Amino acid sequence: MPITRRAALAGACMLPGLRPAFAQAARWQAATGFAEGNYHTRNLRSFIDAVAAETQGAVQVQLHANGSLMPQPQIKRGVQTGQAQIGEILLAAYGNEDPFFEADAVPGLVRNLEDARRLANVQAPFIEARLARQGLMLLYLAPWPQVAITANQNLTDPAQLRGLRIRSYSPISSRLASLLGAQPTLIVAPEVPQAFAAGLIQAQLTTAPVAADTAVWDYSRFFIKAAIATSKNAVFVNRRAFESLPEAQRNAVLAAATAAGERGWRLAAEAEAEAEARMAARGVQVVEAPAVVVEAIRAAGHTMIEDWATRAGADGRRMLDQYRAAQG
Template sequence: MILTRRTLFLAGMAAPALVRPARAQARWQMTTAFPDSNFHTRNNRLFIEEVQAATQGRVQIQLHPNGSLLPMPQIKRGVQQGQAQIGEILLSAYGNEDPFFEIDGIPQLAGTLAQGRRLNELSRPYIEARFQRQGLSLLHVVAWPNAGFFSNATIDTIEALRGTRFRTFSAMTNRFATLVGANPTLIQAAEVPQAFATGVVNAMVTSASTGVDSAAWDFTRVYTPVGFTRSRNAVFINRRALEALTPADQAVIRAAAATAETRGWQMAEDSIVANEATLAQRGMNVARPTPALLEGLERVSQELTREWITRAGEDGARVIAAYRG
């Protein structure tokens, strides 16, 4: 076969078409356990919009909120196995897998925004390293607003929790309930209203944001914000899926994630006043914590911190020492 100039020209024109399938759009699934109304989910939708716009549609992400694709306990494994490419979890809910993930779930350890940021700064490298070893890449971490007790009776001392049927969402909250004499039951966020309606639980500790999401005024009368935790949600990606993109598109995702983290922490702070106001408008008593309650919580916090360091080992002791120092 004689290769004429025309043949070579046509072959050159066809070459881009031959490689085009390798540059096909990435169509990803993202799974989270939180509802559309939650500020974490709203933040993630903005993240998705920014990624899709900046990649000019080369990366498409479909978000599945409220545990509709995978429930919270299955999300991390689901992303590792490729059932979804991106996932969001409450880190402290994975304490049974690795005690280090519970650090921001220790009661009263980081109750303010400044304390939460400091704890995040110190502990994040350890979390990133753990995710990397499991084929995951951490994208962004966003704290929840400060948390408090939802109940029907006033909680003015730690002893008032004794005997309650207490909703828990992690190993740490389960241990807290046990220490104060409550009866713990693990309930996922999407199942909270039904659990209260059926009498499975009658008290819980969570943020005002989750209280609004679950319409807590339908089943409780009092909210007592105590700065219980600044627990964090982690958004992460299957590393193979990320590395299959061009370096430019990987950089886009990293940049959008950094923006989402900054925005998310501000959204968490902004939501405190708004959500507490919503609870009050719906007829709930937003009660300020008594000194006796805070003193009792501090005693329990000291015990839980000691227990956590024992489980988390050298990494845990190192972070707590730096945080307190």
């Protein structure tokens, strides 16, 4: 587990008046596909600022938001190859690479932030092990609010989903759309408004902050809350770059990551409420999905949970057992 800031600095503060010495300077790049104003990006920037402060400016990280350094699908590979030292990704978007990256996005497995936190606690060691094999080190996980649906019509019957051209954001969300009879198209968030304008999609699976960040009021009249899933972002660092830092700098990075991980859970709840209010103020109707729609989604989810466990193998079953035990 990441050590505390007190422990990180303890060795350098043993003598009165002695400040920690950060002899080695590092100039890193951080890449994220999310907008500058998104709470995940703001959290990442706060983490970066904390690293600079705790290392007395010896570790400086330049943040590139909204896919400006590289598109989101390329970020993980970009950090592996050293094009950037820190990256942030939506874990579920990498589900084709490894089923553990999409566990939290399986419909019906996680229904609220409390469930999401329990799952994160048991999921993290499996994620860490997989990233380590690829030359990466997990810094922190941070959740999204629940996935919902935006559309120009209120979806009150599962039959309305059949044939609907719907934006998905990951392989597993595409699978859900297909099970519901919709026609999924995988589209990254910045391209959603154009996809609606061009008629490529008629609805989308998304969260309240992403919907608000992409001015959902310009292309959808309804934001339909259906308790679909609660996904997470992962922020990670190139292990070789991290290990090249002196110990005091590594400890400072870990302490800042611990704080960012904790902050992310609070920001998710705040961002959901703020985004829903912003949408409502611009004329979007924020509504709860009727029970019949929620039940159709959960029925698909039961199938997908078993499918996921089969693909994830023994580790998957072990993680599910740990998660269900944590639920009590």
